[in-house]
Structure formats: structure tokens, C-alpha cells
Amino acid sequence: MDLTEFDEIRPYNDDELPQILEELIADPAFINAACAAIPNVSFEMLAYQMRGCKTKQDFQKTFCYGILWKIAADYTDGLTLDHTALPDKQKAYTYLSNHRDIILDSGFLSILLIDHGMDTVEIAIGDNLLIYPWIKKLVRVNKSFIVQRALTMRQMLESSARMSRYMHYTVSVKNQSIWMAQREGRAKDSNDLTQDSILKMLAMGGEGDILDRLMEMNIAPTAISYEYDPxxxxxxxxxxxxxxxxxxxxxxxxxxxxxxxxxxGYKGKVHFQVAPCINDVLSTLDRSLSKPELYATISTLIDKRIHANYRIxxxxxxxxxxxxxxxxxxxxxxxxxxxxxxxxxxxxxxxxxxxxxxxxxxxxxxxxxxxxxxxxxxxxx
Incomplete structure (x- = not known):
């Protein structure tokens, strides 16, 4: 496998961090944003701490973890995770969830996983949100991979296939969990339904038939319940x-x-409920079903598991x-x-x-x- 094909979209490798962190430290727009996010610490001190980060996880634990728990303390009435449906903490999963908040759905999940003794997730993030160069660098330091959006039909197919290969490599070779929304963009009316196109993209990479490829991703439907949506x-x-x-x-x-x-904004209580991995059901599905029937069946299965695990x-x-x-x-x-x-x-x-x-x-x-x-x-x- 030629891993260089992922260079444009993947998170930075740890050996690339020193250079990228220096670029961020020198960027006036990043300096302004960092001082606004962490107002009580001088930027010199922040730069010193950044230079001490040797891995992406160092960076997340040094900065993101504290900032996200502060947001939870200031703007929620409690942040909780039930992960008991997935007893194997060493295994990599694709947490496929409903989508409420552009940053916090994946951010909150990662800090909750750390507190449960697990690794953070790699995050699928649309390039439409990466409006400044420093944001693009920062999210890739923070274990995000880039979903390219404004492309022609042909480019979109190539981009989706590459992203799918990357995600399969991440889960099955790196043993690294991923978070992904069940649809492109947030469901504005909170009627959370999985888009078949997400499953089609996931089935572009990997080996075997559609079911084999999806089973390789260890999809764990995850229900996110915000009491209030700011x-x-x-x-x-x-x-x-x-x-x-x-x-x-x-x-x-x-x-x-x-x-x-x-x-x-104020969110009230926020709860993450992870449902069992869907592989048990995928392994029993009829492999002779047509592709549209197969995708519709799997989307419905994921939807049911998310809906049944809402906190009301x-x-x-x-x-x-x-x-x-x-x-x-x-x-x-x-x-x-x-x-x-x-x-x-x-x-x-x-x-x-x-x-x-x-x-x-x-x-x-x-x-x-x-x-x-x-x-x-x-x-x-």
C-alpha cells in the first residue's frame, strides 16, 4: 500500500509535528485565537508547552483535553458516556453517530474516552470548515482527516475512494478508532437518519464484498443527546x-x-451512548441482496440503534x-x-x-x- 496517497488528507505524523507547531506559533491569526481560547496564560508559555508535545496525543492531553472539559464545566450540566456495549477497549471502532455540534460531538467523545482509559478518535472533518490555514493545520495536529467537499463528480468519486482506503487502513492496520457523522452536515430538524452514501463510501475500501468491507470497519452506532442545542x-x-x-x-x-x-452556548446535560458493534447483524445478512437493498437495510439498522439509545x-x-x-x-x-x-x-x-x-x-x-x-x-x- 502506498501511504503517500493519504498525505493530503491524513492527520500529521508525529515526526512532522515540530515543524507544524513552529508554523502555528509564528502565525498571528493562531496567536490571537490561542490567546482568546486560553486567556489566563501568556502566549510564550503556550508556545513553550506546544514545543514540549512530541505526539498528537501529547498535544491533545496538554491543550484540547483541558479546554474541552472547561467548556463542559461552563456550558453543560454534565457530560457522560456509556461505553459498556463495547467491552473490548483495545479494539478500534468506527463511532458512527448523529450530529449536533460541528466541534463538540467528536471533541467531547475523545475526552470521555480518555477518562475511560481509551485512546482519542481520529475525526472526519469537512474542508468547508477549514477556512483559515491555521485551522487546517490545527485540526490535523488534533487527529482529524479531511473530507473534501467542493469537487466535480469524478473528483468526488476518487476522493471518496481514497478516504475510504485511509479509514480502512486506520481501523485495521493502525488499530485507531474513528468518529464520523452518519450524514453530511447536521440534521437541522434532529430527525437523525443515516445516509446510504456514507455506507457506500465506507465500502469503497477494504477487501471482499460489501458486508466484509463494512465489517472490517467495526461500526458502533453512537447516540449523542444534548438536552439543549445552542x-x-x-x-x-x-x-x-x-x-x-x-x-x-x-x-x-x-x-x-x-x-x-x-x-x-448552554447545552444542559450531554450524554453519549455507544450501541453494540453491528458486525453480529452484518454477518447474518443475505449476501445476495441487491446493493440498494443492502445499504437500506444497514442504514435502518444503524438508525434503530441510535434512536433506541437516545437519552430523552x-x-x-x-x-x-x-x-x-x-x-x-x-x-x-x-x-x-x-x-x-x-x-x-x-x-x-x-x-x-x-x-x-x-x-x-x-x-x-x-x-x-x-x-x-x-x-x-x-x-x-
């Missing part, structure tokens, strides 16, 4: 803009605002009842919890600043974001 009002706003403005597209500035709001919060029940106009789930929340959630929704709606603000439409979209996880969870019970 970006909920931005997602609702996007729904109205897409409805009202022909050809509406988010800007780089919008992406930055989503990242910032996601990081520093009082707000999810309240949102469902407010949408339906019924009191179906009134036993699941108190009067205070209902009041608290309604106040929260109104406060978030007030943050939306667009022309011709359609409040009934926006409110319905916001409530649906909180009701959908419960609707999907109910189906699995």
Missing part, C-alpha cells in the same frame, strides 16, 4: 431563509457563528406535547419543567433577527427539533 435558533432561522430566499446558501461567516454558538429529557416530552396540542407525556415532566422549557424556547426565538420573522413557523421548527428524537425513540420501543 444552535437551535440558528437552524430555525435557516429554515425560514431557505423557504423565503431563493437559492439561499450559508456563508463562511454563518459557519463561524454556528461554531462559536455551539461551543459557548423533559424538554423532548414537552416539545412533543406542545406540537400535538395533547398532554400525552405529561407524566414525564413537572409544571416547572414545562414552564422552564417554554421560557427557553421563547428566549431563543427572540434571538432570531431576520426580515419578515415568521414566529409560528419558527416556533414549530424549534419544537420539532426537540420532539423528533422522542418520536424516533418511541418507534424503537
Amino acid at each position: 444552535c437551535d435558533y440558528l437552524k430555525a432561522q435557516e429554515f425560514q431563509l431557505k423557504r423565503d430566499v431563493e437559492g439561499y446558501k450559508k456563508t463562511t461567516q454563518d459557519d463561524l457563528k454556528n461554531m462559536q454558538t455551539g461551543l459557548f 429529557y423533559p424538554g423532548n416530552y414537552v416539545a412533543h406535547d406542545l406540537l400535538s396540542g395533547q398532554a400525552t407525556f405529561s407524566a414525564q415532566y413537572t409544571v416547572e419543567e414545562k414552564q422552564h422549557f417554554e421560557t427557553y424556547i421563547e428566549k431563543q426565538l427572540a434571538r432570531i433577527d431576520i426580515p419578515n420573522k415568521d414566529l409560528p413557523f419558527l416556533r414549530e421548527k424549534m419544537l420539532l427539533m426537540y420532539a423528533n428524537p422522542l418520536i424516533n425513540y418511541q418507534i424503537t420501543q
Whole structure:
């Protein structure tokens, strides 16, 4: 295998770190960002600590671990992981999860894995988010590999095949776990469904038939449950803009605002529930099924495992009842919890600043974001 084909997309190798860290230390834009992220430490001290990092994991433990736990302490009411469905801590998995936050889904998972005595994950990240050179360098120091997005159809096929080969190499040869979202981009309405295209990409690399190739990836569906989504009002706003403005597209500035709001907005409780690896079911599937049937069956299997492992919060029940106009789930929340959630929704709606603000439409979209996880969870019970 020619490993140089991955040079453009893979995380940096540890022997490349000294040079890259020096480039970051010399970059004024990185200096500004680092001083904002770690305000109580001089940049000279940060640079000294960076130079002491010999491996990517050193860097993660020295910087990312502390910053992420500080975000969890300041902006959540608790961050938890249940990993008991995967008893073998030495094995590499592909954590395939629903997607709520651009940075924190994978970031929180990594620090929780460290606290469970395991290694951090390599992270699939879209190049649309790497808007400055220092961000691209930083994510590759932080064990990210790059998903190339704005390509022609032919380039996209070649890029997907290369990424798939890289992921197979990472899990089966490096024995390194990976985190990946079940779809491209976040589900704006929290109706989390696996895109067949993700599975097709995963099946491009590896050996054997589709099932052999997917089994090589040790896919472990993972349910991420945020009690509150700080970006909920931005997602609702996007729904109205897409409805009202022909050809509406988010800007780089919008992406930055989503990242910032996601990081520093209130999230309530956050829980990661890892489901069993799907290999047990894959090994029993009928190999004579057509490709579309096979992918549809596997997507449904992953969806069910994610939906069944959601943690349902009082707000999810309240949102469902407010949408339906019924009191179906009134036993699941108190009067205070209902009041608290309604106040929260109104406060978030007030943050939306667009022309011709359609409040009934926006409110319905916001409530649906909180009701959908419960609707999907109910189906699995």
C-alpha cells in the first residue's frame, strides 16, 4: 500500500509535528485565537508547552483535553458516556453517530474516552470548515482527516475512494478508532437518519464484498443527546431563509457563528451512548441482496440503534406535547419543567433577527427539533 496517497488528507505524523507547531506559533491569526481560547496564560508559555508535545496525543492531553472539559464545566450540566456495549477497549471502532455540534460531538467523545482509559478518535472533518490555514493545520495536529467537499463528480468519486482506503487502513492496520457523522452536515430538524452514501463510501475500501468491507470497519452506532442545542435558533432561522430566499446558501461567516454558538452556548446535560458493534447483524445478512437493498437495510439498522439509545429529557416530552396540542407525556415532566422549557424556547426565538420573522413557523421548527428524537425513540420501543 502506498501511504503517500493519504498525505493530503491524513492527520500529521508525529515526526512532522515540530515543524507544524513552529508554523502555528509564528502565525498571528493562531496567536490571537490561542490567546482568546486560553486567556489566563501568556502566549510564550503556550508556545513553550506546544514545543514540549512530541505526539498528537501529547498535544491533545496538554491543550484540547483541558479546554474541552472547561467548556463542559461552563456550558453543560454534565457530560457522560456509556461505553459498556463495547467491552473490548483495545479494539478500534468506527463511532458512527448523529450530529449536533460541528466541534463538540467528536471533541467531547475523545475526552470521555480518555477518562475511560481509551485512546482519542481520529475525526472526519469537512474542508468547508477549514477556512483559515491555521485551522487546517490545527485540526490535523488534533487527529482529524479531511473530507473534501467542493469537487466535480469524478473528483468526488476518487476522493471518496481514497478516504475510504485511509479509514480502512486506520481501523485495521493502525488499530485507531474513528468518529464520523452518519450524514453530511447536521440534521437541522434532529430527525437523525443515516445516509446510504456514507455506507457506500465506507465500502469503497477494504477487501471482499460489501458486508466484509463494512465489517472490517467495526461500526458502533453512537447516540449523542444534548438536552439543549445552542444552535437551535440558528437552524430555525435557516429554515425560514431557505423557504423565503431563493437559492439561499450559508456563508463562511454563518459557519463561524454556528461554531462559536455551539461551543459557548448552554447545552444542559450531554450524554453519549455507544450501541453494540453491528458486525453480529452484518454477518447474518443475505449476501445476495441487491446493493440498494443492502445499504437500506444497514442504514435502518444503524438508525434503530441510535434512536433506541437516545437519552430523552423533559424538554423532548414537552416539545412533543406542545406540537400535538395533547398532554400525552405529561407524566414525564413537572409544571416547572414545562414552564422552564417554554421560557427557553421563547428566549431563543427572540434571538432570531431576520426580515419578515415568521414566529409560528419558527416556533414549530424549534419544537420539532426537540420532539423528533422522542418520536424516533418511541418507534424503537
